[in-house]
Amino acid sequence: MKKANCLVAQSGGPTAAINATLAGVCEAALMSEAIDGIFGGLNGIEGIINGKTVDLKRMLECDINISRLKTTPSSFLGSCRYKLKSHEAAPDDYKKIFDLFKSLNIKYLFYIGGNDSMDTILKLKNYQSNIDDDEKVTLIGVPKTVDNDLCCVDHTPGFGSAAKYIATSIKEIAWDTAVYDMESILVAEVMGRNAGWLALSAGLARDIKGRCVSDLIYLPENPFDLNTLIEDIKKVKVNKKQIVITVSEGIRYSDGTLVSESKDKDVFGHGQLGGAAKTVAQYIKFKLGVKVRAVEINVLQRCAGHCLSKTDIDESVLMGRKAVECAVNGDTGVMITNKRKEGTEYNLDLGCENIELIANFEKTVPESYMNHEKNGISEEGLNYLLPLVEGEVNMEYKEGTPVYIKLEDIY
């Protein structure tokens, strides 16, 4: 078989598992009889347009680098938020991209990312329908996003580690909140503009008796109502002095307004500070007069390499390897997928699906994953989430902190 080179790049927001997928692509490419050189595109499609590539092969032939890459969070090759236009609107971009492919003898592109990245694959696929066969490149999208909002997959790589970090953090916040013998309400905010998967994962924060320690959970999927909130709190308060509430950043009132963008000063008595959790906390204080605190779970929810789900990392590597397998077997214009097998034990089938069915669609949390009151997780939701956060990764530490690698340090 005549060998050709491949190009792999990463795009969109960082996750704790995107480098595990990169490592999986590289491992399989190194073993493949169809692939020779392995190039990394820097800063996603934007860097590729600007001709920024590195030779990954030499670097990743060293086992320790591959091993460290799997547990290094963020995007090893850098990322971009560049929205590739159609080839009619930006022919120069396409010329640069395909000139680069030609000059480096690239026949396979692996693009690891979320929804915008899959749109990039779709645009390249559309462009290729009008060019000569020998100029075409095998186009493979590999999913990653902490938002878990891609269609045609059971879940996205990166989500499991984010869910584990959020559940752990909410648990520790609940323990922290419970120490003083006084009434208090803590409102924690997690990422998720339209899909509430990350807020749902607060439902995993449970005590040894299996009770969820986030007493209330609100998702963008359900209209948020301040009166209902107060009623919900009153019910919890009957049995509990210290209450923890988790909200998605994207919760909205029934008229579609984001809670974080509330402008109505009258509702609160004074101006509002910004952020869904702050708005909610401020309203609770105004209505109930109890001690409140708003905590924004910060960027660590997407890049906490010290709190990885072993399941997530292992699967992310496998998805990367599968991408190479599909590419060599002739699939193109697809994204790698995972499906949960039928049966009581958790197992995945990996495959691929046409990019048209994925790009620009968004998967939200099904109604059945929430309880009847839409303020907590259901048994079905719990059963969906639990396998994704299982297992811990035995990390390499040096002088008290995890060892993470940077391209410029090992290249």
Place this chain on the structure above:
Amino acid sequence: MKKANCLVAQSGGPTAAINATLAGVCEAALMSEAIDGIFGGLNGIEGIINGKTVDLKRMLECDINISRLKTTPSSFLGSCRYKLKSHEAAPDDYKKIFDLFKSLNIKYLFYIGGNDSMDTILKLKNYQSNIDDDEKVTLIGVPKTVDNDLCCVDHTPGFGSAAKYIATSIKEIAWDTAVYDMESILVAEVMGRNAGWLALSAGLARDIKGRCVSDLIYLPENPFDLNTLIEDIKKVKVNKKQIVITVSEGIRYSDGTLVSESKDKDVFGHGQLGGAAKTVAQYIKFKLGVKVRAVEINVLQRCAGHCLSKTDIDESVLMGRKAVECAVNGDTGVMITNKRKEGTEYNLDLGCENIELIANFEKTVPESYMNHEKNGISEEGLNYLLPLVEGEVNMEYKEGTPVYIKLEDIY
């Protein structure tokens, strides 16, 4: 030897290691020939005044409970912020406390806490100087505080785990920040009103080449100056596109005003949002026009049980055990201390010191632990911090999150 009972309680803010110290006290008390019953006082001295105690002995004879207690963050017995008045000002409080001691045959009090808690021990000691010997109780303070600001100790239990969590978080934030090919500045805020120990620990966040990834660090010990800040940033910008800055919540201008309380709208062009990091970020944006982000490292810095320093937990247990040893040997009115032994290897001597030398004093970061420019850690500071964050704890996980216990669940 005639046996008597002991009472142990916890006070002040939660830490990730205060329960390890409680476990140490209980382990040693269970073994001691001088101690029979082990009572826990709930919610510190406030709960003791109100007669709220539990029998810990039965519960903690179970090995799994002791083992889980050591790695459960927050305060297992609850806490308080109650400032005990002098016995002249609040004679009733003292009557209630000593009536409780008498009714439960308490001869030893172990009080685990920070500076306010040591003041409680001091007040009880002063009170005891005027009562009959047979009413006296052996008074032992056991240190804990993430702030590391107690005198007469090399460091305080709880600080090492907080420092490890902060260093790890800053490292992951730096990795997250570096993904886009654009100039940006992230300002992270950590706890510390007067003492900058926690901000100093950002100096532990280093890459595999040993370079600190928090490019600038500002402590409350040094007057904060906005012009100097901008000059410092300009120097870093020469070599780096994405900059990470760590500040203590307590940084102050040379006139003593807290940066977080800046009221001068003219300096910023508009109103200020609150928090030291937000103020600093806003000023940077105003002066340099680059993309900025402020991140407040949340309460997890004091209660992240999933990111413990093994050294911290092991030492916290030993400090608890030492408290019982000192009590039984006749020490009273003291706090348990640790001193670093001379020599290149890290080793501690445990002992105790009169509470008068500790209560109401505050230990800040020595000048020599910072670099010459007072915007980063020195080699000496690094050598001080490094042993405190060494080692990881092999945690018990269940369904994806660490197992933590609550009093009401196992009692």
